Amino acid sequence: xxxxxxxxxxxxxxxxxxxxxxxxxxxxxxxxxxxxxxxxxxxxxxxxxxxxxxxxxxxxxxxxxxxxxxxxxxxxxxxxxxxxxxxxxxxxxxxxxxxxxxxxxxxxxxxxxxxxxxxxxxxxxxxxxxxxxxxxxxxxxxxxxxxxxxxxxxxxxxxxxxxxxxxxxxxxxxxxxxxxxxxxxxxxxxxxxxxxxxxxxxxxxxxxxxxxxxxxxxxxxxxxxxxxxxxxxxxxxxxxxxxxxxxxxxxxxxxxxxxxxxxxxxxxxxxxxxxxxxxxxxxxxxxxxxxxxxxxxxxxxxxxxxxxxxxxxxxxxxxxxxxxxxxxxxxxxxxxxxxxxxxxxxxxxxxxxxxxxxxxxxxxxxxx
Numbered sequence: 001x002x003x004x005x006x007x008x009x010x011x012x013x014x015x016x017x018x019x020x021x022x023x024x025x026x027x028x029x030x031x032x033x034x035x036x037x038x039x040x041x042x043x044x045x046x047x048x049x050x051x052x053x054x055x056x057x058x059x060x061x062x063x064x065x066x067x068x069x070x071x072x073x074x075x076x077x078x079x080x081x082x083x084x085x086x087x088x089x090x091x092x093x094x095x096x097x098x099x100x101x102x103x104x105x106x107x108x109x110x111x112x113x114x115x116x117x118x119x120x121x122x123x124x125x126x127x128x129x130x131x132x133x134x135x136x137x138x139x140x141x142x143x144x145x146x147x148x149x150x151x152x153x154x155x156x157x158x159x160x161x162x163x164x165x166x167x168x169x170x171x172x173x174x175x176x177x178x179x180x181x182x183x184x185x186x187x188x189x190x191x192x193x194x195x196x197x198x199x200x201x202x203x204x205x206x207x208x209x210x211x212x213x214x215x216x217x218x219x220x221x222x223x224x225x226x227x228x229x230x231x232x233x234x235x236x237x238x239x240x241x242x243x244x245x246x247x248x249x250x251x252x253x254x255x256x257x258x259x260x261x262x263x264x265x266x267x268x269x270x271x272x273x274x275x276x277x278x279x280x281x282x283x284x285x286x287x288x289x290x291x292x293x294x295x296x297x298x299x300x301x302x303x304x305x306x307x308x309x310x311x312x313x314x315x316x317x318x319x320x321x322x323x324x325x326x327x328x329x330x331x332x333x334x335x336x337x338x339x340x341x342x343x344x345x346x347x348x349x350x351x352x353x354x355x356x357x358x359x360x361x362x363x364x365x366x367x368x
Contacts, residue, residue: 019044040195047188048198049115050277057113060281067285068106071292075099089244094138097165101134102288109281121184121203126176128284129217132259133172135291136224137165139248143231148238148348175217182207191271200273218263228252234343251291258287 023040026032050057078095090098108127111120141164145154157164187204191197205211232249235241261283270276 043195043198044190046199047115048200048273050112050273052113056274056278060109060278061113063285064106064109064281067288068103071099071102071106071288074292089241090138090142094141097134098138099292101131101136102292104128104131104134105284106288107131109284112277112281116186116201116203118183118185121186122179124203125179125184129221130169130172130176132221133169136221136228137168139228140168140224140231141165142241143228143235143245143248146235146238146241147231148235148343148346171220172217175213175220178213179210182210184210189271197271198273202273202276221259225252225256230340234340236344237347239347239349254290255287258283 020041023032023037027034027037050060052058052061075095079092104127108124108131111124111127141157141161145158147154182205184203184205186201188199188201190199205214228248229252232245232252235245238245262280265276265279265283270279
């Protein structure tokens, strides 16, 4: 805790004075005990925050550190030659960026611990939003180069991968630098009844310019997520990423819902600092566990199903062929929507550039 008289807004001075007079009056002429009066007087002069010495703080800190270490271990696991072929959806550098993004998101939660400051507010925002950007970039890039039809844009991105990544990261960095003009500030929330609600600090953005920058940043991420969802639909039957694209589709729905919850959490009124911390950290932990580990789990289960499989059943081919025939019989349009649906049902191989017939039983086809 920390004394706050020097930081209290002038609008709260009368509230403080009235509260102090009320406490002394109840003590002198009422039934309030001395220890209760002293506790209330002490509470109204303090700011409360999450500390690593508390039970909540200890548990959440242990979870955050453990999960960050697990993500790092899994990345190192991927660098082993033995497993590279099994997890070939991303190249090593894209796996590194993907992993780094989640670690940065987890790291943003460490700034909730102990007394809040303006610097902590801005570092937390930067780590969270740059981290989100980093785990979206590899997915977007991979889907762009796996488009089920040869085109100059995909070929350009294959050759200029680093340029694409640097531009995407650069945009996020520029937006964060713009926020340094009007940064986040610490705001003290003071309550009249300090027994029910404890005073605490929270990060706020009061400037119009800062809120515009944040809005632009959020809209860019929404646009990226929509692009990923659209590309996932288009590339639903691309042979080389057949299993992965299904995992990505599920991940994006979960991520979108979770990110929406984070935004709502920043704007709804919650008067308990512990609840805010637990909700925020739990959402971040859930996103990291589900998104990062889901791709691993699906890939490992798929590998296992391939090993124990004795008779290959052409489920994917039959489902896709029937769906494509049904679609073709209903529409012969040449519009954009018709073309997108045509891509969706087409069994396509990036390596050969041709329509293919799968001879393997798909784990995800059975799952979904």
